[in-house]
Amino acid sequence: MTLSTLTLRDATCPLCANKVSVALHAVEGVRHFDVDLADQIAVVTFDDDVVGRDHICRIIDRAHCDDHGPVM
Numbered sequence: 588m589t590l591s592t593l594t595l596r597d598a599t600c601p602l603c604a605n606k607v608s609v610a611l612h613a614v615e616g617v618r619h620f621d622v623d624l625a626d627q628i629a630v631v632t633f634d635d636d637v638v639g640r641d642h643i644c645r646i647i648d649r650a651h652c653d654d655h656g657p658v659m
C-alpha cells in the first residue's frame with residue numbers, strides 16, 4: 588500500500604474537486620483519498636500492485652468540470 592500526495596493542476600473549484608473524487612472512486616486499487624481543494628492536492632492511498640501512481644496522476648489531470656479546460 589502506498590500513500591501519495593498528488594497535485595490538482597486543473598481542479599480549481601468545488602465541482603472540479605467533486606469530479607476528481609468521482610474519478611478516483613472508479614479507479615481499481617485506490618483504497619482511500621482526500622481531496623483538498625484549498626491546497627490543490629489529493630492525498631491518495633492505493634495498492635501499488637494494482638494501480639500505478641502515474642495512472643492516478645493521469646486520472647486526476649483529466650478530471651475537472653466543464654468550465655475549466657486543461658491549464659496550458
Ligand SMILES: [Zn+2]
Nearest residue numbers: 600603652655
Ligand atoms: Zn471547476
